[in-house]
Amino acid sequence: MPNHPEHGDFASSQAMLMAKACRQPPAAIARAIASHLHPEGTYIASVEVAGAGFLNFRLKKDWLWEALQAVLLEGPAYGRSAGGQKKRVLLEFVSANPVGPMTVVQARAGAIGDSLANIMQAAGYAVEREYYINDAGAQVNAFARSVEARFRELAGESVPFPEDGYQGEYVVDLAAQFMAREGNTLRALEPEERIRYFETAAIAEMVRRQKDELERYRVRFDHWVSERHLRSSGALEETMEILRSRQRLYENEGATWLQTTDLGDDKDRVVVKSDGTYTYFLPDIAYHRDKFNRGFDILIDILGPDHHGYVGRLKAAMAALGFQPERLEIIIHGLVRLFRGGELVRHSKRHGDIVTLDELVEEVGVDAARFFFVMRAPDQPLDFDLTLAASHSQDNPVYYVQYAHARICSILRQAEAEGTPWDASRPVDFRVLTDPHELALLRRLADLPDEVVAAANARTPHMLARYVQDVAALFHLFYDNCRVLTPEEPVRRGRLALSVATRTVIANVLALLGVEAPERM
């Protein structure tokens, strides 16, 4: 794709690439290629040799007009393609520990993961979304003891709060909920029994809350996989057996180690501690093995920046099991810093003053939150300006795009009020669309299927966030230069068609990003 209009609609650098092999100057090769091309009967209007040996192709306007026809015909399906060849992809994201509220870190992972799943689906991949529930291990026990302590406080007892307990107000709230619901039954239990009960019931309640919170954020999962079930299924022992039979395990200082160093990891890793219990690493290996065994071609994990040390060992573990490690893709997303009124918002988990997903949605709305999180490349750090995201102003890119959509809807309402509503069944004479602003917009609309594929293959939604801003800008430009509801009939109809197509493209992209396309604002 050339950067400048005078370089045509498509360009090829093939001549330069061939120059060495052919022992000919690139320009001469380009001229030779050009003279052997027979563009008659194709969309190609002209071929020219330019610069150091570029072949620039100019397309007939028929091509653009047919692209417009395709947008109108395909509607909500426009932008979809089959490039992914129905490869089965399992996308795991968020997977927050069920011992606390969702934070802005999970908010970013959620926005990226859900959008990426949408985009890869549109590009022809068979994507399933999965949430891994860490409902086993030491932190679950610590959480249950925290709830239990709060429960006894509510019952009027004076008890010491666990040293490694969870301080947050939500724990008190949770204890109160159990007190109200089944206080009498629970009070009759021994403390240890209550703790065991909370390990299941309180965690289940936390997962339910997380599910609801994500639902409000328009993020849904196909599968919720429990670590506890994985453990009780015998998958860990099975994984150990396979690693042992593949001779990847050895004993040292009373612990069992997995040999990963020769597979790209910095050091070997303990999988069974000297006290006989498993490290957190083994369930993760077993879990990823299970994912592969379910028949997926590609596994994608989206993890926070604090986990990037984890990539090497997990890939090494997959290699140790005999899976191709490149089929496990790990996206590490960048840090999120919150700003309000230009000031950095301090939020630390330790002090319990975190900003939760719900609070974020409350403050800026789902649309702005989702859009802001996918505006940047996933691996880049992100400064999230809460004041900007919450503002209904031209500075806010979400509203800029949504405004373009609403404006088109308004034009269509106006057309209807004038007694000439848009009627998709009547033919359009596309030849009236010749203004540079019309053609520039149309050219961009024609890019959508390629943009979706590019974003899917690069595993990043931010390309589409930028694309849709571009489309909105081109629409506003068109709008200011070409009056849509002009009395001249064929022109009016052509411009209405272009407007409808633009609305379709904006709506389709916003849908992929999980953002609403309002008809009025």
Place this chain on the structure above:
RNA sequence: GCGCCUAUAGCUCAGGGGAUAGAGCACCGGCCUCCGGAGCCGGGAGCGGGGGUUCGAAUCCCUCUAGGCGCACCA
């Protein structure tokens, strides 16, 4: 100390090895008898330093500098 990531306009960021490196914000100046002015038009400045690979490097490799983040028989 080891490893990973980052460095592009005053600020926040795009840039899928190609031609003259792009947006938004901020700043200055214009545009409403007209379909939504939440809009549009015009105006300046930039690839951290140094090597290399290539016909061609912001992009790939090495190195230096400056930031960020990780380096548990925690999860």
